Amino acid sequence: MLENSATAILGEVIEPSIDPDVHRRWSELADEIRRHRDLYYNGRPEIPNADFDALFRELQEIENQYPELATSASPTREVGAPAPEESSFANVKHLERMMSLDNVFDAAELDDWLSRTPAEAYLTELKVDGVSIDLVYRDGVLERAATRGDGRIGEDITANARVIDTIPHELKGDAPALIEVRGEIYIRPEDFHEINAERHEAWVKTSEKARDQGRRQPKKPEPFANPRNTAAGGLRQKNTAEVKKRRLRFVAHGIGAREGFDVDSQHEAYRMLAEYGLPVSPYTERVTDTKAVQEKVAYWAEHRHDAEFEMDGVVIKVNSLSEQRGYGATSRAPRWAIAYKYPPEEVSTPLRDIMVGVGRTGRVTPFAWLVPKLVSGSTVSMATLHNQSEVERKGVLIGDTVIIRKAGEIIPEVLGPVVEKRDGTERTYRFPTLCPSCGTRLAPQREGDADWHCPNARFCPAQLVARLTYIAGRGAFDIEALGEKGALDLIRSGVLNDEAGLFDLDTAALEQTRVYTTTKGTVNATGKKLLEHLESARHTELWRVLVALSIRHVGPTAARALAARYGSMRALREASAADLAETDGVGQIIAESLKAWFEVDWHVAIVEAWERAGVSMEDDQSERAEQTLEGLTLVVTGTLENYSRDKAKEAILARGGKASGSVSKKTDYVVVGENAGSKEQKARDLGVTILDEAQFDKLLETGGID
Template sequence: MDKIIKRIHELREKLNKYNYEYYVLDNPTVPDSDYDRLMQELINLEREYPCYNSDDSPTQRVGGQVLDQFKKVEHEIPMLSLGNAFNDEDMKDFDKRVKEVVKNPRYMAELKIDGLACSLHYRNGRLYRAATRGDGVIGEEITHNVKTIRSVPLRLKKDIDIEVRGEIFMSKRTFESLNEKRAKDQLALFANPRNAAAGSVRQLDSSVAASRNLDLFLYSVPNAENLGFTSHSESLDYLDKIGLKTNRERKLCKSMNEVLDYIKTWTDKRNNLPYDIDGIVIKVDDLDKQDELGFTVKTPKWAIAFKFPAEEVSTTLKDITFTVGRTGSITPNAELEPVKVAGTTVSRATLHNEEFITLRDIRVGDRVIIRKAGDIIPEVVKPIVDERTGDEAPFKMVEDCPVCGETLERKESEADYYCVNEDCPRRLMEGLIHYASRNAMNIDGLGEKIIEQLFNEKLITSIPDIYRLTKEDLLRLERFGDKSSENLIKAINKTKDNSFDRLLFGLGIRHVGSKVANLIASKFKVVDQLMEATIDELTAINEIGEKIASSIVDYFNDEDNINMINELKELGLNMEYEVDEDIIEAEAFTEKTFVLTGTLEELKRKEAKAIIERLGGKVTGSVSKKTDVLVAGKEAGSKLDKAVKLGIEVWDEVTFLEKIKPYV
């Protein structure tokens, strides 16, 4: 039996080594036939001796695990998106903002892989969880599929706990082969490698992902300071050493001019790469400086994504149609002769508003230039006037709502026209779509098509109607079975417990985005207090101007809106801003920023962090002018030196334990 165990371990070591050489180093040392022979031997041994099976065996990559559904995963550190830059001036402005805080910054420039962002967690060196980015706070667990990606080690070269983040993608060659096969099988083709990769990762059956030959580059260690790193570049080099795959085309730049040269180089060379990139990511390299620069609500101030110039193509504008938004805004849209741009077929594009069209003299029948702004949103750039035949029809803005027929109104200070009929069917439907959306109430399974179906069947016409839906209502509809009906009702009921800020955003009050909703809800705590708020009380909140304040006051002065809020209360929805119930107001901790360094003897660092946060404090990884207290254990190093230099209060472990004693 010892001989069997020894052979299994030997095979695993060899196969892991060959995997790393082939998929990470791109330097295979054995022929495919040898690799396949060893893999089959290991599969046979594990099948014959299942007691020796292991989650980190190379055999786990072949797929076969099938899930009932994806589990939700909360990211301990949010996966924020990046701000965008589109030209050299934008980049110089970013550099200027950084230099207001950081002298002589160094920047790490990296290729922006066009794929699906994900997070990998390793415990004691073993992959135990992988998740999608989702909305940045909540993602979906995709461990069963990520295990099939051969460039992802199931076991690291060091037995450490670490979270790493990166981009799952599909190579151009794999994409072409996949679409060739789908064409032969008479299946719909994927639009581009990004869509193919995203679709592959979100398969419940891991054998599908295994067959798609996905790949992954890692680009971030979110808690790098806690692991002792002082720079982003140092953390990436470390990932290489422990067997993780990073993109080697990165460059550490000493100035913005070097960054711009790097951008120009890869703008010209990007089509020669074996995978798609949609820009360049630039990050301040020094982790302490990143901490000093900080974040906005949505993006880090120390990083930016340069987006490549959008691909432009020409096509024919066949018609201009109009859509109605949830606030009643009327948007003109271009109906186009289908044309391929940036990897996808486009047949529709936004024309923004009347002023946008008239300034450019865009006419129905024109040949027009279109592009994808930021490679995502199709837009019409301009007409090709030289190609006009004389049959083109000048644009005329509609006077009535295209859905309900109500006369449109335009406010003096705005470019948009509005349908003022609050009972307009399309306005109602768009409001419901917004309410159920990810950033609002996040009702899993209640997407746009389902809402349209329910609305057309007159099962929902208002927000409270969503919570009156029954399983029996859904079973009468096409595409709804017993399980799907039950799941949707569960998902709806689950959102009754959402924090009030999500509900406030979901109500669709004009000018109230998710950030504003959170600011207001955290200030007023409960809906009843907000309903009584005055414009002066609202504008006293930082970042809330008179326009937003007036909109909120007007909303809660409307009797129909008050009645709807009362209905939602009766249906059991939470009307309070949810803060952690365990948070205790402790004067020494509340709203203060802490850094932990060195070795604590009585507590693990994770435990100390949890206690600080429970007492209302915040823990960051590096010392800066914004740090209030440094908790220094044994063998505290450079962080202690820096704290002393900056005059920051320092507690040893005994002091820390004394401070928390009344609360734990």
């Protein structure tokens, strides 16, 4: 708190003209930012990046209004975080200081930066959500690897870097006498999920062995929270075998000190690094005008999950190194580069309550009712908590401030509480014993299941509404005008008792509803559209009918395979489980689930009612696409001109092929569009045939590309 005389803050004098409340807030923010920054850089963050950004911007705004607070020791002038005192790694000094980046958060701010920073050309690079690393090569040999630390001093992690497959021990070709390479350590999302799965499997095996030997079972490991924290923790392991288990990867994105490395531009520097065998981002592009910069930023906002690493923005750099030197740098960041950060995918917000929802299979899922918050470009007020075990595991209390995550179209989920914000008013959540929709007692389907279900499958209103909505979805009958609101109205009004009567709906039936009638009680435009779409849906493909029945484990892929092999619902019902299991892509579990479903009387009644109403129960083989891709597995990556991702998948499946999401030795072809990224490179590494869009068209038509 300021007195009447000048007060020394962090070794510099702050004039008494500053409002004491302003200075108090500045001090609070500075301390909070330093603490969270240290936690973040050491892989133990307590708040989402978006919350940290908000604190940092508030501090910047105060310092913009009161420049005398912007001392050299302010967090706004500092880079990274010092190595923790308890660190077991030796401290090393970087040959050239590692800097941070300033951020912008919208198109107007980016335009303002571009107008202040004109250049002959710019580079647009994806901002990797990873851990910064500094590599020093002398005469082409890796001499040292270090964390960023505070930008001047980092931790020596050379031994760990040597076990990361994508960091070469020696550079290829005519390497320079010295080059300091800056980059990011990351974990691919698919590898991250496999790491967690492997940890769980290892625990299961160890537990079983302990049980068989009569020993105490080991504690179940907590799953890793996210790739970035897992990478940060992996880099600081003392056991290199544990480092290797994290499947860490490296991508170069800058250069520091160098001798004998003469280039004129950032783009040329990346080309040379790639020739030396260092991985560089395949997504970096050179553009020559500001409009193109904005276009790239807009493109990656829509495709941020297409990259092989997690990213949260685009970095724009002046390409020319001489122009970079002309712009110089502040105490913490270059003036020739800026990071455009996208709306956050993780934020924190108060948890008002925990409630449960009942799905079409009867699964009862707890979900969080939140104070609405903007996340990943949309306002979120509810997020899933998966099951009651997850609520307990995450330690979430009603009244907590919680961290929520929403990645693209993925349903928002609660990651955990911000424990430091608790004030004692929070309370423990109690999972219900009765279904909130029909009052039936809840229970797990099988002993030991984490998920609990409502067993009243036929008459539970919530399950029926969910099934009707699913039936109308694009993956099934694709019936417009039948959403959740309409389905609920059809049930509440007594027009439908279950899905069996769906295709018997007519004008008279809809006149008993609210959603589908005018104020005068006549069928409205939405009701007429519903009847029109029900009529056209009667003539859909057999596989869509199978999907619409909500048979456990029978999704679009299995349904297609079954429909293609048997051709009719009657043939399917008459087939034995053993025969069904021989269908490609089906197997014993799906086969037994299908047979069990048809053993329930009211299930059979649905099929028979639909058939009486004119729903086609067999495929016209003459209209079936020629099976040109039978036995082939294809992966589509990047942006195609004439196919959306769903349309490309549909084209493959309709011709008997398998549409996979990942490249492996079993992949026959990889179809590559614009900005294909890591899947294209993996295909090249494995020797898988790569097709462009024209070759894909020919393959669909003829089954060959010659």
